[in-house]
Amino acid sequence: MTEPLVRPRRKNPLKRTRLPLRPQGVRSRTAHGLTAAAAEGRFALQICLDCDTVIYPPRDACPSCLSARIPFREVARGGTLIAETAVRTTTDPYFRERTPWRVGTVKLDVGPVVVAHLHGDAVEGGRVRLELKLDKSGSAVAIALPEKDTENMADDPHLREMTCDPKFRRVLITDGRTGVGQAMAKAFSDAGAAIVFVGLADPWKPFAGMAGLRKIERVEIVPLDVTDTESVTELAEQNGARIDIVVNTAEHIRAGGVVDRHGLTIAREEIDVRYLGLLRLAQAFGPILRFRGADGVNSAAAFVNLLSVHALMNWPAYGGYCATEAACLSAAQCMRAELRPGGVKVVTVFFGPLDIDWFQTVPPPKVTPAALADAVVRALQRGLEDVFVGDVAEDIRQRLAVNPKALEREMAN
Amino acid sequence: MQRKSYEGAVACLPVTIPYRRYSTNSAQWWLGRALHELIKRAGLRLKDIDGFAVSSFTVGPDTAVGLTQHFGLSPRWLDHIPFGGASGIVALRRAARAVQAGDADIVACVAGDTNHVDSFRKTLSTFSRFAQDAVYPYGSGGANASFALITKHYMNSYGAKREDFAKICIAQRDNAMSIPHAMMKKKLTLDEYMSARPIADPIHLFDCVMPCAGAEAFLVCREDVAKSLNLPSIRILSTIERHNAFPNDPMQIRGGWELDIGELWSMAALTPKDVDFVQTYDDYPVISMMQFEDLGFCAKGAGPDFVRSHTLTNDGTFPHNTSGGQLSVGQAGAAGGFLGLVEAMRQLTSQPLGSQVPNANACLVSGFGMINYDRGLSSCAAVLARAA
Numbered sequence: 056m057t058e059p060l061v062r063p064r065r066k067n068p069l070k071r072t073r074l075p076l077r078p079q080g081v082r083s084r085t086a087h088g089l090t091a092a093a094a095e096g097r098f099a100l101q102i103c104l105d106c107d108t109v110i111y112p113p114r115d116a117c118p119s120c121l122s123a124r125i126p127f128r129e130v131a132r133g134g135t136l137i138a139e140t141a142v143r144t145t146t147d148p149y150f151r152e153r154t155p156w157r158v159g160t161v162k163l164d165v166g167p168v169v170v171a172h173l174h175g176d177a178v179e180g181g182r183v184r185l186e187l188k189l190d191k192s193g194s195a196v197a198i199a200l201p202e203k204d205t206e207n208m209a210d211d212p213h214l215r216e217m218t219c220d221p222k223f224r225r226v227l228i229t230d231g232r233t234g235v236g237q238a239m240a241k242a243f244s245d246a247g248a249a250i251v252f253v254g255l256a257d258p259w260k261p262f263a264g265m266a267g268l269r270k271i272e273r274v275e276i277v278p279l280d281v282t283d284t285e286s287v288t289e290l291a292e293q294n295g296a297r298i299d300i301v302v303n304t305a306e307h308i309r310a311g312g313v314v315d316r317h318g319l320t321i322a323r324e325e326i327d328v329r330y331l332g333l334l335r336l337a338q339a340f341g342p343i344l345r346f347r348g349a350d351g352v353n354s355a356a357a358f359v360n361l362l363s364v365h366a367l368m369n370w371p372a373y374g375g376y377c378a379t380e381a382a383c384l385s386a387a388q389c390m391r392a393e394l395r396p397g398g399v400k401v402v403t404v405f406f407g408p409l410d411i412d413w414f415q416t417v418p419p420p421k422v423t424p425a426a427l428a429d430a431v432v433r434a435l436q437r438g439l440e441d442v443f444v445g446d447v448a449e450d451i452r453q454r455l456a457v458n459p460k461a462l463e464r465e466m467a468n
Numbered sequence: 469m470q471r472k473s474y475e476g477a478v479a480c481l482p483v484t485i486p487y488r489r490y491s492t493n494s495a496q497w498w499l500g501r502a503l504h505e506l507i508k509r510a511g512l513r514l515k516d517i518d519g520f521a522v523s524s525f526t527v528g529p530d531t532a533v534g535l536t537q538h539f540g541l542s543p544r545w546l547d548h549i550p551f552g553g554a555s556g557i558v559a560l561r562r563a564a565r566a567v568q569a570g571d572a573d574i575v576a577c578v579a580g581d582t583n584h585v586d587s588f589r590k591t592l593s594t595f596s597r598f599a600q601d602a603v604y605p606y607g608s609g610g611a612n613a614s615f616a617l618i619t620k621h622y623m624n625s626y627g628a629k630r631e632d633f634a635k636i637c638i639a640q641r642d643n644a645m646s647i648p649h650a651m652m653k654k655k656l657t658l659d660e661y662m663s664a665r666p667i668a669d670p671i672h673l674f675d676c677v678m679p680c681a682g683a684e685a686f687l688v689c690r691e692d693v694a695k696s697l698n699l700p701s702i703r704i705l706s707t708i709e710r711h712n713a714f715p716n717d718p719m720q721i722r723g724g725w726e727l728d729i730g731e732l733w734s735m736a737a738l739t740p741k742d743v744d745f746v747q748t749y750d751d752y753p754v755i756s757m758m759q760f761e762d763l764g765f766c767a768k769g770a771g772p773d774f775v776r777s778h779t780l781t782n783d784g785t786f787p788h789n790t791s792g793g794q795l796s797v798g799q800a801g802a803a804g805g806f807l808g809l810v811e812a813m814r815q816l817t818s819q820p821l822g823s824q825v826p827n828a829n830a831c832l833v834s835g836f837g838m839i840n841y842d843r844g845l846s847s848c849a850a851v852l853a854r855a856a
């Protein structure tokens with residue numbers, strides 16, 4: 056059984072902050088097929104299309120028939136842990152701070168042998184299931200979990216190195232005025248976050264759901280206007296060192312394309328709220344998050360970007376909005392590289408049309424704010440980097456993978 | 469087809485450049501010292517060396533070709549054999565065939581590596597693509613972690629105890645006591661072995677070799693050439709080599725020797741009982757124990773009992789790793805693949821560095837190497853005999 060995490064005590068401000076280190080993240084190009092799977096929480100290995108051999112470690116030819124047709128595909132994750140060791144001496148500074156570190160050899164039912172990290176409840180000789188996770192370097196690793204869930208299993212220290220579990224962490228929801236912001240606050244409170252800071256611009260202005268928001272346990276309302284650099288900076292100065300996860304819920308959704316809109320007023324607004332808002336948050340909170348990436352149980356863990364799935368392919372009915380979302384996606388990719396030295400994950404959550412007023416005319420299926428919030432919490436608990444929420448988002452992802460040009464034409468109708 | 473014997477080709481002139489824990493010199497320096505020692509002691513000129521086989525991990529970015537210019541050699545036969553623990557025997561068998569065929573007259577086989585303070589870590593993380601992708605990110609325990617898993621699995625399968633591995637290590641330490649350059653020369657007790665610092669369970673400190681800098685070398689030539697140079701030589705009765713045997717074994721519990729062992733003994737026209745001492749590749753004691761089984765000294769799984777029922781020192785019932793092996797002398801990179809072979813040549817020509825095995829007329833040397841992912845891929849062995 057996993058020892059449950061103990062709520063961290065208030066940090067002595069005079070104590071030195073442990074600087075973040077990373078395990079070796081260099082991989083061959085082919086091995087990043089595992090990284091792609093881990094980012095989305097899939098368990099995928101190479102499989103030979105000509106002889107069905109499942110292949111690991113990643114190769115450029117099938118070791119059974121030399122075929123080069125060996126794409127990554129989801130495979131069964133069950134196996135047996137045939138031997139384990141605890142590494143006590145290591146040449147790597149990251150692991151040196153974390154020894155003893157258990158690793159083991161897993162014989163997968165589908166064939167290959169995988170050297171994997173071990174969850175504390177994985178037992179030598181016993182059945183395990185493998186998952187692919189992104190470690191602090193951002194590259195994929197395999198971890199063997201016990202076959203069935205065990206009590207407090209998310210609290211396992213090896214596993215927690217690879218996830219961004221909100222439990223005992225302090226979260227900033229940047230805008231509590233929206234339905235999504237309020238659902239997010241509730242979901243993080245339920246997930247055991249130690250403090251849920253919720254940003255409000257002009258807090259005296261009443262809004263729907265205000266009473267409900269204030270009633271959520273461990274919610275602390277803070278003044279925050281993402282369109283005001285001073286406001287963002289001030290919050291970061293006051294509370295930045297106590298914020299481990301940032302979820303940007305600032306939204307600006309208006310219909311209309313690029314040609315048929317009149318003037319730039321709306322475009323300026325959406326860019327100010329979404330794109331420049333993200334930049335203000337990134338510049339104010341990014342450096343502190345990166346610095347605190349290894350700061351104990353409640354180390355800085357993640358920056359979450361909520362993005363329309365149409366950031367990936369423009370939807371002309373909301374064309375201007377989509378263009379701004381695409382800019383935010385590009386900035387998020389940049390942030391990923393910039394925050395990786397701290398082991399801080401930048402999560403992109405792609406959603407289809409939300410069940411909110413701004414998408415009133417759009418037919419279902421739509422994503423409720425509660426479903427989006429649950430998906431965000433689950434993604435953090437699992438340590439994912441790319442998440443697609445709802446049927447539309449999943450549909451776009453698949454069509455994009457098959458034929459982006461066809462999708463472009465289809466979005467116009 | 470019947471394999472051709474090695475008749476007519478011999479190995480001679482065992483050379484060891486005394487090991488050092490760390491060296492600020494390059495691999496090229498160590499290889500150069502060994503080559504120099506060979507020509508000096510053989511009374512040869514550089515241009516007499518017309519074959520050159522070299523093994524090294526730290527010589528990059530140079531290749532064997534580049535080294536010919538570095539050392540002023542003009543060989544007509546050249547080989548680069550960076551096969552780790554299999555380097556020595558592979559060099560021997562290739563060089564012997566070249567000499568038999570007349571492609572070269574005198575082949576210098578040289579292995580050496582340097583050891584800078586940070587070179588071990590650098591070598592580990594970039595040892596192979598599979599190590600980079602699928603081993604090093606898992607605790608970065610290096611070979612210790614990989615062999616810990618193999619050792620644990622072997623113990624679970626065949627009931628080997630840490631005490632059994634201790635016996636191998638302690639006997640080798642006894643054999644190393646008179647080797648001047650051995651990294652570890654202090655007598656090892658069972659208590660010290662058992663209570664040593666854990667490295668990667670169940671591997672503890674004295675199960676591990678100490679990385680160091682050093683070089684080993686020998687010559688391969690025709691028997692008449694060795695005689696004319698006044699060099700005592702040894703005969704090669706048989707050799708085997710195998711890579712990536714048993715890929716479907718979920719964990720390494722046997723080496724490739726098992727595939728080729730019948731041929732090794734039949735080609736030598738000897739049985740395991742006929743050899744007077746054995747040099748196994750001892751990167752970890754479990755691998756030595758596997759070799760006792762796979763090379764025919766006992767049945768598979770009987771390794772622990774075999775060790776319990778023998779004394780493994782030079783004066784014992786089963787003299788093993790007669791200079792103390794890598795576990796006591798140290799592992800000078802690829803030179804570790806030459807150590808047992810060079811020491812066997814000394815024993816068979818009665819010029820040991822340490823103590824002499826009585827009546828040493830025939831021996832078996834084996835090599836093992838290259839843990840690319842989860843197991844050592846290369847295995848090889850040779851049966852050698854004192855010249856008639």
Ligand SMILES: [Zn+2]
Nearest residue numbers: 103106117120
């Ligand atoms: Zn195939």
